[in-house]
Amino acid sequence: MPLPELTLSVFFSAILLMAAAVFATVAVQRPHAQGIWIWCAACLCLGIGIAIRSFDYALGGGRWFWYCGLFMSTAHILFWFGMRRFVGVAAGLNQLLGAFTVLTLVWGIAYRLDYVWQLFLMLGLATTFDLLALAPLISLRRLHYRPATRFALAIFVLAALSMAVRACLVILQERGLFLSMPDANSISLYTSAAALLLGKCFVFLMLLHERQSAELEKLAVTDSLTGLLNRKGFVDYSQRLLQRLHQEQRGYAVLMMDMDHFKSINDRHGHAAGDAALRAFAEVLREQLRPNDCYGRIGGEEFCALLPGLNPADAFQVAERVRRRFSEQAFSTPKGLLYGSVSIGVHGQFGIAASIEAMMQSADSALYEAKSLGRNRTQLAMA
Template identity: 40%
Template sequence: MTFDIRTMLMTMSLLTLLFSGLLILAGLHVGNARGVQQWALGSLYIGLGLCSAYIQQGPIYNTWLLVFAATLLAGGLGLQLNGIQVFKTGRYNKYIPWLLAGLMFIQNTWFVVIDPDIHARVIANSLLYALGNAACAQALFIRVEQPLRTAYWFTGMSFAIFATLLLTRAITVFNAQPDTYSLYSPAVFNTVSVFIGIMSEMCVTFGFVLMLNSRLAAELQKLALLDPLTGALNRRSLEQEADRLSARCTRTGDTMAVMMIDVDNFKSINDRYGHPVGDAVLIHLAEVAQKTIRRDDYFARYGGEEFCILLPSTSEKDAWILAERLRQTYADMMMKFNGKVLHSTISIGVSDSLHVGVEFTLLIAAADQAMYIAKQKGRNRVMLHSSCLG
């Protein structure tokens, strides 16, 4: 069975253009997904470059169209590298596409227009494309959490295979006899290299779609674990962490503590200033708490104006020190809304596993009882559950 090189290359260009359109549509529906715009534009350039280069038939061709096509391909590859950088970090080097396109333009102007040499052109172009694909692969072979790592490495491997193929192509053409190599000859190497190139380009695009899907799935999972107003953990995710921590404490004998936090007179704040101000108070409290707690603590909105902090490897006394610091920090801060100054305080109840046990529901009930007593005694204070027992 004989494969026509031109037909294969045109198929590759059409598929690339199709993938570019699909990515553009995906970007319209997931506007906050980083890197889609750069990757879609890069795929578009590559598809147009392939169309421009390989629609020409026979020995007569437009030399400047070949230069333009090669330049588009290099610029598209640079944009794909930009897409990877934006996807990873949100930042990119805007000069990379221009650098690759500029180098490709210069060497093709020389080897196509000024001093035509198909061997030198193929070698130079293959090496530059290989360098660009290797840079994309290197940017993706990093340690990230699953399932994003699988998507990164799959795409990176596709780039690496393509880079290896281009390097092999350059070496093969370099070793070939002058005037014996043709871009469109049905030689086995040409057929195999074009076929592998098509499959690699398809895998690269599918890989980016897989990266995008993994990122969106991770963000959805993150949103499912967080309170949308304050950004704190929600009750469900806190209970999951508490179950895991309780099991560890049962196994190791370690301690854990719980704080229940309630905004004093929150209903009065809502009634007097309105619910938007009440929401702003909760957001402010969450910000203060996130800055006060330790790195290994878990801060969550438990319901309404109530928040909960789960503290691993912490006794009631140590939790009281942290709770008192949080209470004081929050009480000392003034909030301004629409030109009005608002002063708010919190009441905190504390319990630990040494006095109550490792069952999370019991810890919550004990801390909630201590918090209720703190409110009865005048609010704006921290109460320990153990002190309430006497």
């Protein structure tokens, strides 16, 4: 075989083995990253498989291909399984054992076949598992449509197409058809396929970086105690939501909520009791408010919610449900069960593109009135 093909095989093998070392280093540093050790094993299998292929080239081709195909088919199974683990799709040992059972049966048959049919079966297995890997990637896309996810989808689609084209060329050219087309092992097809394999290896690092960036963004706008939006996250999201509601000419309302006698809970029962009260109220909000409502803890014992599509009367009823539910629900503290209460101010608006800060101020005035009238009540802001 000409030197360029052999040189490329050695080059790609070295790159893949180095990629496996990189994944092992990242896995040690980030032990909680799902699927990274599986991806490391996939890169290692690819590197070993292409190294055997290089040795096979040097000896004239064909005699060692069965071992090369075994490692490379294993790598494609691991890519698929690692993607499922990373995305969080159910991927237990049963699925992995099933995939390796298929590989054992197919490759056991391939042992007695000629080199051409071994190559065809290896390409067929690679195509199948590349296509199967698209399913968890598509579910990841539903969560967030970021550049790394789009790139991963493109890489796996192109890799599957590349393997399928090569598989078809192997059979057609074996039967004497399409001899004018590039050979299935030509330098152009081989280089493109190997480049796509490298792309699949580094896709995982991109996805991992993308996920960690998203988690950091979420942490920046999330209250660590309750898991709700913090003040910054609530104001930013609410302002965008208000602009959309104004364009759609829909009504909306703001609830300002403040837990009653919160300082005395901390003083008498300890800060752990205060934290339990805040978490309990956050659960009431999750239970009573709708998925499209925006709500968060904006400081101390204060919470705020933006309710799209509601007039003041409807918003008042929602606030009353929240208030009653919290007053009826005991929350656990180190010193036993406690009950709390909350005061709520309601501001409703329609047709005016007000800022969220102005609406919060109006609802806060109603909240102050509710406090002055005895607490544990809901007060509607004056129009």
